[in-house]
Amino acid sequence: MLVRFFGELRAAGVPATLPEFLALLEALQARVAWLSVEDFYFLARVCLVKDERHYDRFDRVFAEHFKGIEKAFEAITASVPDEWLRSLAERVLTEQEKAQVEALGGWQKLMETLRQRLAEQRERHEGGNKWIGTGGTSPFGAGGYNPEGVRIGQGGSRHRRAVKVWDRREFANLDDSLELGTRNFKMALRRLRRFAREGAAEELDLDGTISATARNAGHLDLKIVPERRNAVKVLLLLDVGGSMDEHVRVCDELFSAARSEFRHFEHYYFHNFPYESLWKDNRRRHTERIPTDQLIRTYGPDYRLIFVGDAAMSPYEITMPGGSVEHWNAEAGATWLRRLTAHFRHFVWLNPEPEKRSAYTPSTVITRELVEGRMYPLTLAGLDRATAELRRRGSMPPQPPPAAAGISPSPPPAAP
């Protein structure tokens, strides 16, 4: 019965997996959560969400799934036979939820309310109102089940109190509070460099040799480790034109600094917001474009993605298809940004606008939300925070580094 909820979670970008879902069902079976929506909410979160950055997404899906029934009602036409509902419910509800329903005063009462509600909805519809039934939502939607889109649950204060927990969305900007001191520009970028070990065995591992020799009861046992190489890969997406012109100089500086630091370095341009295509050369931007899809296919998730842009534009340029000022975009910029950030797990957005000023631009607020708060000002301190962010996320390289050798690939993060 929770399968659809699970599906919605995954669609919303909460990376829950099947074993975790099964763990939730197991916990329900073991009665860890019992007769309380709030408990169920906590339990589901404990089981399915493994990163506090995803708490907010989870909250949104949870609220949507267990509260909203506007959409659900579209599937129902005439009066619903009791038996039909009951049999569906038998099939779909867990023991726990059945018990919840019982606690509410049993099926009779619930069905009665539901039918009443349905009738109300139909009338409104005939009256020319779409199914935005305010009456439809409030009493229903707690534990909820969902065959063919019907959702029923329990009402009452307990539910309302519980809803508040996830509707408060307290985790919305959880990852805003990263801290780091100030260093100079190049120093900050250098932090991006991570020493990952790859390639052939090339140098003598002194510590390893000593320890292996001791283990060997004194007989010499040579150990070799791969040479260190700068393996950080960077993909830079720069906003050009329009509102960015005054920032071009700042960008150029960042750009040239970045060039010399990384072995794998690619850059592309976009205007205002990344849409379905980008370009490499500003003079030939209208003829030589690279589809964003191709970009995602070409560069692996181990690339660190850095956007540079002031994100100052009309909000429609982000949220609406066709919102771009230059061309007709079939899909909204937000969709494309989500695609990019879903693929490149290590990303930041650098904003040349001073943080205080940009905090009130609606489009900046939207963008900040889209990049999960990882927007930093293009100052030394901001850059420092951004690289720290990239580094922290970067501690899980897709290619497994060789397990040998006692030297950790990166120095411990600098204390503030």
Added chain:
Amino acid sequence: MTNSRFSGSERYIATPELAMAVNAAVTLSRPLLIKGEPGTGKTQLAEEVAASLGRPLYEWHIKSTSKAQQGLYEYDAVSRLRDSQLGDGRVHDIANYIVKGKLWEAFEANTQPVLLIDEIDKADIEFPNDLLRELDRMEFYVYETRQLVKAKHRPIILITSNNEKELPDAFLRRCFFHYIRFPDEVTMRRIVDVHFPGLKQSLLAEALASFFRLREVSGLKKKPSTSELLDWIKLLVAEDIPPEALRGDDAKKTLPPLYGALLKNEQDMHLVEQVMFLSRRAR
């Protein structure tokens, strides 16, 4: 298992969500990963869980040099080498040189123990991956003695992380996860009550108000947390500061007394001083 539900203790206030997370982990005997701001009682949780469920506690504190293997066992090759040179008879049995790690000790406990793996993010990135099978099956193999160590009782494993490194997905999948949120004012009041039962209501109210005001100053490098608040209140009580000193317009304009317990670096102090100065001028 219903009799062994965790719901906080006299010294430790657990929110319902935290209690739920612990109970889920205990019931399904899966490791529970705890994250949260520093000073929100992550490490203390393990002690309290062990105490309130009446279980033995094993603590494994992770450092940047820790290896997963150290939690299982270590082979003390150096003593063996020395013994062999001195002609000690023990040298023939390799089992004499196997030193048990915390995980092994926990596996051997006669009642279900609580095992704390503290600050797992301090270790190398491969550290959690090296523990996957051990946490999953609760068993491991000692190659030197060809012996399979299996947990007598699946321990309740609590893992804390300060979020310095991202943990691998495969590891996360095997854990339950809970993020300890910074307590709101009501919870905070309960926490302080638990620690300082005799505190004057007025002093407490003023102290809390002052504390939350300080936390709201944006841009602090290290926001003061619960443990800092408790230290501060301890100081206030010891110094016998009257509640009046914390109250009213005055408190909004100047730094709270003994603020050194709350703010831990000079940039933050400077920032707060500036904010205070500005708000004074604005009047």
